[in-house]
Amino acid sequence: MHRNTAEGRIYDKSSGDNKCTTIGADCRDAGVGCRTTGRGGRGWDRRQRPLYSDRVVAALPDGCIIIAVIQIAKNHGLIAGKHNGCTETPLRAGSTTKAVEITNVQPSEPTVGTPESAVGLPEEAVEAGTGDNGRCTVQRWLHEATAVLRCAAGVEKRDEDEESTRFGYWPSRGGEIYIWEEREQKASPIINQSYMTSMVSRPLFYTFSFLSFSCLCSCKQLQEMASQFNLESVREFLTREEDSIVFSLIERAKYPSNLPAYDPSYSTGGAFRNYSLLDLFARETEAVQARAGRYRNPEEIPFFPKVLVLPLVPAVHSQVLHPASASVNASNAIWKMYFNRLLPQFTAKGDDGRYALAAAADLVCLQALSRRINYGRFVAEAKFRDAPKDYTSAIRAEDRDALMRLLTSAAQEETVKSRVEKKAKVFGQDVIVNNISKNESSRPKYKVDPDVVVHLYGDWVIPLTKLVEVEYLLHRLD
Numbered sequence: 001m002h003r004n005t006a007e008g009r010i011y012d013k014s015s016g017d018n019k020c021t022t023i024g025a026d027c028r029d030a031g032v033g034c035r036t037t038g039r040g041g042r043g044w045d046r047r048q049r050p051l052y053s054d055r056v057v058a059a060l061p062d063g064c065i066i067i068a069v070i071q072i073a074k075n076h077g078l079i080a081g082k083h084n085g086c087t088e089t090p091l092r093a094g095s096t097t098k099a100v101e102i103t104n105v106q107p108s109e110p111t112v113g114t115p116e117s118a119v120g121l122p123e124e125a126v127e128a129g130t131g132d133n134g135r136c137t138v139q140r141w142l143h144e145a146t147a148v149l150r151c152a153a154g155v156e157k158r159d160e161d162e163e164s165t166r167f168g169y170w171p172s173r174g175g176e177i178y179i180w181e182e183r184e185q186k187a188s189p190i191i192n193q194s195y196m197t198s199m200v201s202r203p204l205f206y207t208f209s210f211l212s213f214s215c216l217c218s219c220k221q222l223q224e225m226a227s228q229f230n231l232e233s234v235r236e237f238l239t240r241e242e243d244s245i246v247f248s249l250i251e252r253a254k255y256p257s258n259l260p261a262y263d264p265s266y267s268t269g270g271a272f273r274n275y276s277l278l279d280l281f282a283r284e285t286e287a288v289q290a291r292a293g294r295y296r297n298p299e300e301i302p303f304f305p306k307v308l309v310l311p312l313v314p315a316v317h318s319q320v321l322h323p324a325s326a327s328v329n330a331s332n333a334i335w336k337m338y339f340n341r342l343l344p345q346f347t348a349k350g351d352d353g354r355y356a357l358a359a360a361a362d363l364v365c366l367q368a369l370s371r372r373i374n375y376g377r378f379v380a381e382a383k384f385r386d387a388p389k390d391y392t393s394a395i396r397a398e399d400r401d402a403l404m405r406l407l408t409s410a411a412q413e414e415t416v417k418s419r420v421e422k423k424a425k426v427f428g429q430d431v432i433v434n435n436i437s438k439n440e441s442s443r444p445k446y447k448v449d450p451d452v453v454v455h456l457y458g459d460w461v462i463p464l465t466k467l468v469e470v471e472y473l474l475h476r477l478d
């Protein structure tokens, strides 16, 4: 399936094991440089004739340096068209297209200076940069280089469904970009036109270019952060998250249950008729946050990965998780637990009409809980690194019970429960000034019952965190 646009031909998703081959064929037809690798395993298409070859040097969050070899392929006439408000002048007769290959190299490779030198613009493109057409060409180069950096960070692994994940296919909202990954090696993105030029204005473009290349500079810092990763630092993170969770519950408790916010029949209908206000709010908010790069951070997992769009910022996070288990999460269980079990316990029954505010507060609660519980992946990684031998036999035997025993610390769980109870009391009480309190009764009144918070942790947060830990460990040797 494909459609024609001003930007060229854009291909819709294909499926099945032939996808790689199919995309390869489609891309070839469209003049898109395409390397079909992995399952399809065809290598560079012979019909591509590279005109230029140059390098983008970029740093991955884990500190390794990659070189993106940019091959500018020439093909014949199938991607002509308007380009960001100006008519693109091909560098040669016919259209110019690119494919991008990323390979690992030794850290001794040179680092980059200005964006222009970094992407190794062909002289013709730079020289042409006097008029609109030339700038457009230069801009396109830079955009694609920026996209390369993002792809290289591996964030574009969130795909539309499991099938597409397997085949490394990333459909962006408008379908403007294809990425093909070599699972066994590094990400190998394939970009079929400058999708960013159609989406991003010039000032934003310069910001993104700057951000892309400034992330190289923070490489050392990221390495240092990764080296400080251990069980102690992980537990510090969990402790700080308790504050966020308790505060978010207090905020949500300002509003009554406001049930219409969760009722699909309340919202306006049309394309969204099956969504409640909360569903809509969560999906749209996550999409915006995804653009801003929230889910570039491996600590963050969206509830609706299917509607996510490509981030517009580079990755700046270190990768400490084992790739095969990095996507383990309990998001569905968290979502259900929150609405079915937790919400009725800490909100008063009633309806004050402030549904949007309630939904916004819900999402903050959910995101805090998700961050905490899904952080079980980091806990498990730290524990595995501390005692790989202890865990290996249980992982090989796929023995969940043994893993659960190994990772459980009853004493630590008690500490956590006592601490959250105290936080609920301290954060949730009215502040008294000059010893004058509105609350005359001797029993302090808390904004969220501390017992509810203790039960939330004891019955849900800790058990779900441990489940995430077990699932993570089960794939730790994959």
Ligand SMILES: C=C(O[C@@H]1C=C(C(=O)O)C=C[C@H]1O)C(=O)O
Residues within 6 Å of the ligand: 235, 379, 407, 408, 409, 410, 412, 413, 416, 461, 462, 463, 465, 466
């Ligand atoms: C998170 C950890 O793993 C387990 C889960 C805990 C939790 O969710 O608070 C606490 C102790 C462990 O049983 C940890 O050891 O810190």
